[in-house]
Amino acid sequence: MTTTDTRPTTTRPSTEYLDPKLNSRIPEGPIERKWERHKFEMKLVSPTNRRRYTIIVVGSGLAGASAAATLGEAGYNVKCYTYHDSPRRAHSIAAQGGINAAKNYRNDGDSVFRLFYDTVKGGDFRAREANVYRLAEVSMAIIDQCVAQGVPFAREYSGYLDNRSFGGAQVARTFYARGQTGQQLLLGAYQALSRQIGLGQVKMYSRTEMLDLVVIDGRARGIVTRDMVTGKIESHFADAVVLATGGYSNVFYLSTNAKACNATAIWRAHRRGAFFGNPCYTQIHPTCIPVSGDHQSKLTLMSESLRNDGRVWVPKTPGDKRAPSSIPEDERDYYLERRYPSYGNLAPRDIASRAAKQVCDEGRGVGPGGLGVYLDFSDAIKRLGKKVIEDRYGNLFEMYERITGENPYETPMRIYPAVHYTMGGLWVDYNLMSTIPGLFVVGEANFSDHGANRLGASALMQGLADGYFILPYTIADYLASTKLPKVDTTHLAFRETEAEAADRIKRLLNTKGTRTVDMFHRELGKIMWDYCGMARNEAGLKHALEMIPELRERFWREVKVPGEGNDINQELEKAGRVADFMELAELMCIDALHRDESCGGHFREEHQTEDGEAERDDENFSYVAAWEFTGLGTKPVLHKEPLIFEYVKPTVRSYK
Amino acid sequence: MNLTLHVWRQKNPQSEGRFVTYQAKDIIPDMSFLEMLDVVNQELIMKGEEPIAFEHDCREGICGSCGMVINGYPHGGHRGTTACQLHMRHFKDGDTITIEPWRARAFPVMKDLIVDRSAFDRIIQAGGFISANTGVAQDANAILVPKQNADAAMDAAACIGCGACVAACPNASAMLFTAAKIAHLGLLPQGQPERYTRVVRMVEQMDKEGFGGCTNIGECAAACPKVIPLDVIARMNRDLLVAKIKGV
Incomplete structure (x- = not known):
């Protein structure tokens, strides 16, 4: 392993500024030794004792499946839950482009420190250094593990692994399996999980949705679920609970997330006492297929890897309606190359998205409604030949053509930004434990690692780092150092939580109103996109904060959920999720309003430079905002975890 | 319209x-x-x-x-x-x-249009994996995989487990699904140690689930939304035969 000799730029007083409720438990010592040392200092559960512990893992995407499989291999009793018919369907499967690792196989100057540096900078200096360093450190083991499992990564003719470049980096450190990297990594984890299910080490609960978390004596001790086939509300107990339930982009209704992606698990845990970290940090991905009409049910992402060879442009003149092929070269504005010459088309996602919005706001957008920019491959095809482009992006081009009916080999793609990922999530300490002891949160569901903006090909890396290599250590430390009284599902707390969940379902079914769940969801999505989307401002956010409670109140009065609760009822499932989105949306706006600066994906119009770049305010906002739930309709309490940068000095994030 | x-x-x-x-x-x-x-x-x-x-x-x-x-x-x-x-x-x-x-x-x-496809999960659970516990792996580039093998493995690994192959087959056979996983793992050096036990176990489970046999009609490959080639089935049959000869 390559480590870079690093010295702190400042000495960090470890106890300074600590919010008593917010102990990040960052180990002492130089950053490159922290994880190593922590692993040694943490307590272990001996192999023969592991079978005495039961661990619940909710979610079976990259983070959940990898955690469940690894904990099963270690010998714990694992119970894993998914609302899908099979653990293989989780939305990690849709990630296209790749996974980062600091292997430096290209000999282009990559290192753990560089990946760490790029990620902290890419996150606009709003991530916790120690976590990011650890992520970069374990990135290499992930690639090794996946290859051992048989993940068919792309290879050179020599048989060695191939790499490509991604946004926000000047090295090629991204490993990929055609345009289906997420699928292949997920299937690797799914297969490892399947092996443990076959061995009886993991019990899999498919078509089972978590409705609430059960907290006993201040510790997470189980969950309440709904069997989505019979409608039965059931309790499940454990010694620790892991949430790996993904992000909440679907609060916007239209996003690149799968239709079922939802925030219910993390939101219910938040209501039970888990603080929510940086809810306003959402990522808008620059390369999605533009909306084609009101019927649109979701948005489709086109991998960022396309920006390796595609050039982004719009006409120089507003309102230029000519076909792209008849616009001469000198009347085109390759605005990313012009504004960010050193990164060009590979500028990070938040910057590329905002730049697209700006040119469209100037009236230079292309396609129906003027909400689109060109992603043009004609130069790359001229330079490399159609065959090479087809090898690299064939399946993406096909997908584009299937959806739009246009052939991107002949006419440039039209793309527009769309909500794609949420950097915010439940607040966790260095051990990935939330503010509820015994509740661990992994993958996109937690807030850590990506700061205010995630770099491409880093989500897969984080999900697998958490699941394979971090959580299995830290959860053992919790179990070994905690005295857990014996409980089972007859405990009063289970009975009460079950009754509350059943009551909510009854209310949804009995409202028998006049408007469908989708109508409310679209309405919520529009509020969020208009006022808490790519650009935000004080007046808009205040307006949204008036509209959301009103919408929520109408939802509970007017929603129409057909059918009954005792069989497969997809409208009922949706209704419960949208009800929780309505509450989370409010917190997102509160957080966005309080963060009176621009950083990463959070762009406050009041804070920008003359040429429209985001303006951070490190003096006042260099902290993680962790919100404590105090009841619906009452203002949540803000806790601050100060961010201290010892190794990467926050600077104006420049990709020029 | x-x-x-x-x-x-x-x-x-x-x-x-x-x-x-x-x-x-x-x-x-x-x-x-x-x-x-x-x-x-x-x-x-x-x-x-x-x-x-x-x-x-x-x-x-x-x-x-x-x-x-x-x-x-x-x-x-x-x-x-x-x-x-x-x-x-x-x-x-x-x-x-x-x-x-x-x-x-x-x-x-x-x-309505929802069916129970959990039989597919059980086929994978029977052997559709490489037994590599987390942490065992050596450096990724220590295992060389010729590009053509990696590409062929990827072609097979593209299966999304939708079940169209079963629906298209007059015998409701799950051969294409099962064989795709066997081909994916069997084409890679990492998959060799378990190659023959894998095929035996997966095929046993497939039969137990009540899927029909293959009569080489090819509807499965024609219906596959990921265009998995039919020859993965020939490969599976060959591996199964070798496994029988070896007495696995």
Whole structure:
């Protein structure tokens, strides 16, 4: 392993500024030794004792499946839950482009420190250094593990692994399996999980949705679920609970997330006492297929890897309606190359998205409604030949053509930004434990690692780092150092939580109103996109904060959920999720309003430079905002975890 | 455009199902097939009826959730296209469309167009993996994989587990699904130690689930939305034969 000799730029007083409720438990010592040392200092559960512990893992995407499989291999009793018919369907499967690792196989100057540096900078200096360093450190083991499992990564003719470049980096450190990297990594984890299910080490609960978390004596001790086939509300107990339930982009209704992606698990845990970290940090991905009409049910992402060879442009003149092929070269504005010459088309996602919005706001957008920019491959095809482009992006081009009916080999793609990922999530300490002891949160569901903006090909890396290599250590430390009284599902707390969940379902079914769940969801999505989307401002956010409670109140009065609760009822499932989105949306706006600066994906119009770049305010906002739930309709309490940068000095994030 | 739909409705596995006719009105060519069903469902809900239950999630052709037989063809019969990626521009105003669930003994209907595909999971659980515990791995580049093998493994690994192959097969065979995983892992050096036990266990489980046998018709590969080639089945049979000879 390559480590870079690093010295702190400042000495960090470890106890300074600590919010008593917010102990990040960052180990002492130089950053490159922290994880190593922590692993040694943490307590272990001996192999023969592991079978005495039961661990619940909710979610079976990259983070959940990898955690469940690894904990099963270690010998714990694992119970894993998914609302899908099979653990293989989780939305990690849709990630296209790749996974980062600091292997430096290209000999282009990559290192753990560089990946760490790029990620902290890419996150606009709003991530916790120690976590990011650890992520970069374990990135290499992930690639090794996946290859051992048989993940068919792309290879050179020599048989060695191939790499490509991604946004926000000047090295090629991204490993990929055609345009289906997420699928292949997920299937690797799914297969490892399947092996443990076959061995009886993991019990899999498919078509089972978590409705609430059960907290006993201040510790997470189980969950309440709904069997989505019979409608039965059931309790499940454990010694620790892991949430790996993904992000909440679907609060916007239209996003690149799968239709079922939802925030219910993390939101219910938040209501039970888990603080929510940086809810306003959402990522808008620059390369999605533009909306084609009101019927649109979701948005489709086109991998960022396309920006390796595609050039982004719009006409120089507003309102230029000519076909792209008849616009001469000198009347085109390759605005990313012009504004960010050193990164060009590979500028990070938040910057590329905002730049697209700006040119469209100037009236230079292309396609129906003027909400689109060109992603043009004609130069790359001229330079490399159609065959090479087809090898690299064939399946993406096909997908584009299937959806739009246009052939991107002949006419440039039209793309527009769309909500794609949420950097915010439940607040966790260095051990990935939330503010509820015994509740661990992994993958996109937690807030850590990506700061205010995630770099491409880093989500897969984080999900697998958490699941394979971090959580299995830290959860053992919790179990070994905690005295857990014996409980089972007859405990009063289970009975009460079950009754509350059943009551909510009854209310949804009995409202028998006049408007469908989708109508409310679209309405919520529009509020969020208009006022808490790519650009935000004080007046808009205040307006949204008036509209959301009103919408929520109408939802509970007017929603129409057909059918009954005792069989497969997809409208009922949706209704419960949208009800929780309505509450989370409010917190997102509160957080966005309080963060009176621009950083990463959070762009406050009041804070920008003359040429429209985001303006951070490190003096006042260099902290993680962790919100404590105090009841619906009452203002949540803000806790601050100060961010201290010892190794990467926050600077104006420049990709020029 | 306006369309007439004949849709299979079935309350639960025990009840008898039947076709019900619906009108899909004001459908736009840019809609996906599932968005067309969304429109119909919204109308049904507003009328106080239960919407058509169908499985779907990513709506970009990769999760494998969606699956329905459209006018006799799984996923609608467009090469390399799942139902969620099928767009209405392939239909004409006034068309009549018949929509049914997968039909196979091993895939019992749960409700309307939803079937139980958990048999696929059990086939993978029987041996569709490489037993590499977390932490065992050596450096990734210590295992060299010739590009052509990696590419062929990727072709097979592209399977999304949707079940169209079973639905298309007159014998309701799961050979293409099972063989694709066997080919993916068997083409890689990492998959060699378990190669023969894997094929024996997976095929045993496949038979136990009640899938039919293969009679080389090839409907599975024609219907596969990920265009998995038929030759993976030949490869599986060859591995099975070697396993028998070796007495695995």
